[in-house]
Amino acid sequence: MLPRVTLHNAVSLDSRLLEWGMVDMGLYYGLIGAFNEQATLTGTETLLTGAAHEGVSADDESAARPEAVAGDPRPLLIVPDSRGRVRMWRWMLTQPYWRAGVALCSSATPREHLAYLERSGVDRIVAGKERVDLKAALGEVRERYGVERIRADSGGTLNGVLLRLGLVDEVSLLVAPVLMGDDASRPFLRAPALAAAGGYSALRLTHMERLAGDNLWLRYEVVRQA
Numbered sequence: 001m002l003p004r005v006t007l008h009n010a011v012s013l014d015s016r017l018l019e020w021g022m023v024d025m026g027l028y029y030g031l032i033g034a035f036n037e038q039a040t041l042t043g044t045e046t047l048l049t050g051a052a053h054e055g056v057s058a059d060d061e062s063a064a065r066p067e068a069v070a071g072d073p074r075p076l077l078i079v080p081d082s083r084g085r086v087r088m089w090r091w092m093l094t095q096p097y098w099r100a101g102v103a104l105c106s107s108a109t110p111r112e113h114l115a116y117l118e119r120s121g122v123d124r125i126v127a128g129k130e131r132v133d134l135k136a137a138l139g140e141v142r143e144r145y146g147v148e149r150i151r152a153d154s155g156g157t158l159n160g161v162l163l164r165l166g167l168v169d170e171v172s173l174l175v176a177p178v179l180m181g182d183d184a185s186r187p188f189l190r191a192p193a194l195a196a197a198g199g200y201s202a203l204r205l206t207h208m209e210r211l212a213g214d215n216l217w218l219r220y221e222v223v224r225q226a
Contacts, residue, residue, distance in 0.1 A: 002135070003142045003150045006035050006170040007159055015188045016180040017155060023176050024213060031174065031217060037151040039076040039141065040098065043158035044085050047092070056091050065090060065121050072099035076145060080132045080158070082106035084113025089120045102145070104137045106130060135165055156190040163189070163201050168222050171203060177214040 008031070010023040077098035079086055082105055089101055103117050106128040117124050125144070127136040141147050152162060162168050173188075203220035211217055 001142055002138050002167065003039070003147050004169045005041070005138070005150045005152055005162060005167050006037075006172055007152045007154075007162065007168055008032060008035065008172040008174075009153075009159070009188055010174040010176060011188045012176055012178045012180045012185075014179050014181065016185040017188055018176055018178070022178065023174065024215065027211060027213070027215060028174050031172070032151060035149060035151050035172070037075050037149050038147045039078050039102075039145070039150045041078045041080075041150050041152040041154065041158075043154040044079060044081050044083075045157065046154050047079060047086055047088075051088050051091070056088050065119070066093040067121070068100050074099040075151075076141075076147065077101045078104060078141060078150070080104040080134060080137070082109050082128070082130070082132045084110045084116075087116065089117070089122045093121075102141065104132045104134070106132050134161065134167060138167060156187045159188065160190040163222075166224075168201070170206075170222065171220045173216075173218045174211075175216040175218060 010018045010025075010028045012018060012022075074096075075098055077092060077100070079101070081103050084105075086103070089103075092098070093101055101122040103122050103124050105114065105117075105124050105126045107126065108130045109126070114124060125137050125140045127133040127140060138150070141150075152158065152168075159168075202223040204223055205218070206221050207217065207219035209217045
């Protein structure tokens with residue numbers, strides 16, 4: 001059994017991911033309670049960009065190691081990182097959003113990075129050879145931690161991989177009343193393999209709501225192909 005995965009993003013009307021200052025973040029994060037998430041799945045680029053925005057060092061081993069608290073109801077933070085790029089786990093786990101961290105690694109993940117994760121109190125799941133086998137890793141997340149619901153808060157690359165692998169159950173979009181109109185902004189989805197496979201992801205609208213500031217909240221179920 002795999003966990004239920006919901007992609008949740010804030011986008012412009014022309015499907016570009018919105019950065020800080022372009023969207024009401026209070027409104028965006030105010031919606032996530034609807035998902036009852038038990039884990040947040042985030043890509044490395046999203047985390048590194050967020051850390052840079054906050055002025056956080058790329059390596060935080062000088063910070064105190066956070067300790068888990070029994071019965072903490074907050075979600076896990078799960079990060080696919082086969083190359084070992086995320087080195088600010090201690091800082092991330094001092095944030096009020098997550099109770100603990102799980103790094104998804106592969107057989108190619110540097111041993112030094114695995115040792116860093118051990119020192120930082122971050123659990124590891126090793127699945128895949130060169131890259132993380134996301135299907136196997138998410139299956140292990142459910143089996144090991146009992147996680148049944150995951151919210152993916154990430155960029156277009158990880159969104160596209162999850163969709164291509166058939167791991168997405170729901171797409172949730174906060175659509176802001178803006179147009180980006182350029183190629184420099186990040187697309188909500190990078191999934192050329194969907195087209196290469198001669199297909200697409202069919203969706204079924206389950207919720208549509210007009211929110212403050214002319215924002216729209218759209219929720220779709222992914223239609224499984226027979």
